Amino acid sequence: MKQDILNLENKNVGTIELNDAIFGLDVRADILHRVVTWQLARLQSGNHQTKGRSDVALTPAKPFKQKGSGNARQGSRKGTQFRKGGIVFGPVVRDHSHELTKKFRKLGLKTALSAKAKEGNLVIIDEAKLSAPKTKDLKAKLDLCGLKNCLFIDGKEVDVNFALATRNIANVDVLPTIGANVYDILRKDKLVLTKDAVSCLEERLK
Secondary structure, three states, rough: OEEEEEEEOOOEEEEOOOHHHOOOOOOHHHHHHHHHHHHHHHHHOOOOOOOOOOOOOOOOOOOOOOOOOOOOOOOOOOOOOOOOOOOHHHHHOOOOOOOHHHHHHHHHHHHHHHHHHHHHEEEEEEOOOOOOHHHHHHHHHHHHOOOOOOOEEEOOOOOHHHHHHHHOOOEEEEEEEHHHHHHHHHHHEEEEEEEHHEEEEEEEEO
């Protein structure tokens, strides 16, 4: 599959051949859903917790005698029916993540790349580099290219000036190839890859 290569001035500077095994797969929503669910589950902190009967700071003594008071019999004030008593089956600190095989994660990333290519939302540029970290200049170039909500993926490393220039631009993110993931790709309207990113992704996903 051939794709035009643009520069940041929105001019065509050549073409590139994309691997159909990575950028030409059938788009399957079930695969993308499973990978995104796996990613978001790993991001959950799992620090929510409530106190059970054994955790509340109340006396374990019997609140009143067993018989003769007219009240229902009680063993302690820690019961869940009392104010400030323990919580029944409340949340506890735990890890929300679950397993997903490397093979399936690779398939998910390939499917996300293929989805952007089929939608026409994949843009290839020659390089993502700036001579100075000027946000205003980069914003003008992005407006010229029609890139308002996009994810840039560069090669093994991101150009420092380019990364600094994008910090104050809303809805524009930059990642190195090692950070490419399904969730970030899908939540942006456009995916912008550099030539280095294409070669690195093809090496990573072969």
